[in-house]
Amino acid sequence: xxxxxxxxxxxxxxxxxxxxxxxxxxxxxxxxxxxxxxxxxxxxxxxxxxxxxxxxxxxxxxxxxxxxxxxxxxxxxxxxxxxxxxxxxxxxxxxxxxxxxxxxxxxxxxxxxxxxxxxxxxxxxxxxxxxxxxxxxxxxxxxxxxxxxxxxxxxxxxxxxxxxxxxxxxxxxxxxxxxxxxxxxxxxxxxxxxxxxxxxxxxxxxxxxxxxxxxxxxxxxxxxxxxxxxxxxxxxxxxxxxxxxxxxxxxxxxxxxxxxxxxxxxxxxxxxxxxxxxxxxxxxxxxxxxxxxxxxxxxxxxxxxxxxxxxxxxxxxxxxxxxxxxxxxxxxxxxxxxxxxxxxxxxxxxxxxxxxxx
Numbered sequence: 001x002x003x004x005x006x007x008x009x010x011x012x013x014x015x016x017x018x019x020x021x022x023x024x025x026x027x028x029x030x031x032x033x034x035x036x037x038x039x040x041x042x043x044x045x046x047x048x049x050x051x052x053x054x055x056x057x058x059x060x061x062x063x064x065x066x067x068x069x070x071x072x073x074x075x076x077x078x079x080x081x082x083x084x085x086x087x088x089x090x091x092x093x094x095x096x097x098x099x100x101x102x103x104x105x106x107x108x109x110x111x112x113x114x115x116x117x118x119x120x121x122x123x124x125x126x127x128x129x130x131x132x133x134x135x136x137x138x139x140x141x142x143x144x145x146x147x148x149x150x151x152x153x154x155x156x157x158x159x160x161x162x163x164x165x166x167x168x169x170x171x172x173x174x175x176x177x178x179x180x181x182x183x184x185x186x187x188x189x190x191x192x193x194x195x196x197x198x199x200x201x202x203x204x205x206x207x208x209x210x211x212x213x214x215x216x217x218x219x220x221x222x223x224x225x226x227x228x229x230x231x232x233x234x235x236x237x238x239x240x241x242x243x244x245x246x247x248x249x250x251x252x253x254x255x256x257x258x259x260x261x262x263x264x265x266x267x268x269x270x271x272x273x274x275x276x277x278x279x280x281x282x283x284x285x286x287x288x289x290x291x292x293x294x295x296x297x298x299x300x301x302x303x304x305x306x307x308x309x310x311x312x313x314x315x316x317x318x319x320x321x322x323x324x325x326x327x328x329x330x331x332x333x334x335x336x337x338x339x340x341x342x343x344x345x346x347x348x349x350x351x352x353x354x355x356x357x358x
Contacts, residue, residue: 001028002064005154010059012045017046027185027202029064032176034200035189038352042209043189047156050187051079051338063154075104077326078152080144082159082189088132089128092123092142095131096149103150117145120175130307137168144175154185161195173199198342207352217344224350225342228312231320232340236333238306243330311341 005027012020019042027033037043043331048054050061052074086095096117100110118124121141130151131139144160157176161169176199180186190196196203197217205220207211213220221227313319316339324334 001030003027004029004064005187006062006065007046007050007063008060009060010046010049011057012049012054013057015129018195018209019047020059022207023059023206023211025211025214026203027187029153029185030180030183031201032180032186032188033197034196034203035187035206036193036196036203036348037206041207043206045159045209045276046206047236050156051077054175075150076153078150080157080160081170081327082162084139084143086139086142086146087132091128091130092118093127095142095146097181099146100149105150112134113149113151117149117195120178122171123319124165135165135168137164137171140168140172141175144172148179148184152184152194154187155179157186159189159191161190161192169195185202193343193348195347203344205348205351213347217347220347221342221343227342227347228314229316229341230337231311231313231323232338233309233324233327233334234336234338235307235309235327236335239327239330239332243332244309307335314328 003026007026008024010020010023011018021042023042023046025033035043049056052068052070067076068071068074087098090098093114095108096114100113105113118127121144123138123141123145126134126138131142134142141161144157148155160176161172164172173195174187176188188196190201191293199216202214203220204211213224215223242318311323313323320337320339324337327334
């Protein structure tokens with residue numbers, strides 16, 4: 001696929017503070033790329049530079065190999081803001097007409113694009129209705145349609161699903177998929193990590209004005225927190241600490257053979273969380289040089305929860321049955337087992353130390 005968007009060494013400072021500090025990334029034609037970062041990371045400044053509302057101090061932006069002009073000439077770029085930009089007291093058709101004219105569309109082409117937008121958004125039967133009477137999801141659909149009437153090759157979507165119900169969110173992503181399949185490159189900002197994880201082909205994470213990670217979700221997980229699963233084992237009755245220790249040290253599973261139980265038996269992590277040696281909420285690449293607390297008791301309030309054990313496993317099929325057998329042989333009764341894979345949220349916390357909304 002051709003290279004649609006290339007950003008290189010972008011710098012933007014406001015006084016002494018660098019909002020962008022050498023940001024570089026690329027997006028191929030037809031890719032859906034997620035742009036993530038904590039509040040204040042530089043996402044808004046980056047978008048403002050891309051759409052021409054803020055001039056960078058250094059660096060370059062190219063669309064399909066051509067420098068993006070400082071003024072004008074950005075017809076191949078589209079932008080849909082998080083805040084609704086439509087006119088609430090104009091009909092859907094009047095809104096589409098106004099934005100089409102703004103983007104330079106006239107005559108038959110404008111009429112054709114309006115009809116396309118009505119079909120694409122599923123609002124053909126509400127064409128004369130006023131957006132102020134619409135639900136949040138319907139307003140979002142009109143907002144997006146107004147931003148793509150001119151058929152941009154690269155589209156910037158800023159939180160397109162904020163404040164909408166799950167059904168509307170699915171409809172909006174169906175619209176986005178249609179654009180992507182037609183070859184539109186889309187840069188999506190979102191506070192919903194699960195959206196980025198399941199929808200985006202690549203993810204870009206920025207913090208303090210710098211790109212701190214870029215790649216597919218699978219690549220980011222492998223390179224940051226590792227691909228081990230976390231198993232949570234809930235017991236019907238507690239195991240004595242010495243029995244728990246013998247279970248761990250007597251196990252021939254790789255996960256437990258690596259375990260050091262000194263920290264585990266004294267409790268790990270605050271407020272019910274269980275941390276491994278790197279402090280990654282149970283996920284993290286293992287290290288042969290630093291001990292890992294891989295079998296832990298979870299904590300309930302200020303004390304231990306003796307009914308819940310956690311461990312990381314590399315091979316669920318090989319390691320977990322052996323561990324369950326050891327627990328059973330030691331007189332333990334397992335009530336429930338839950339196995340979870342590391343997620344984009346674990347990656348984000350590992351890299352930034354913050355929740356996405358912080």
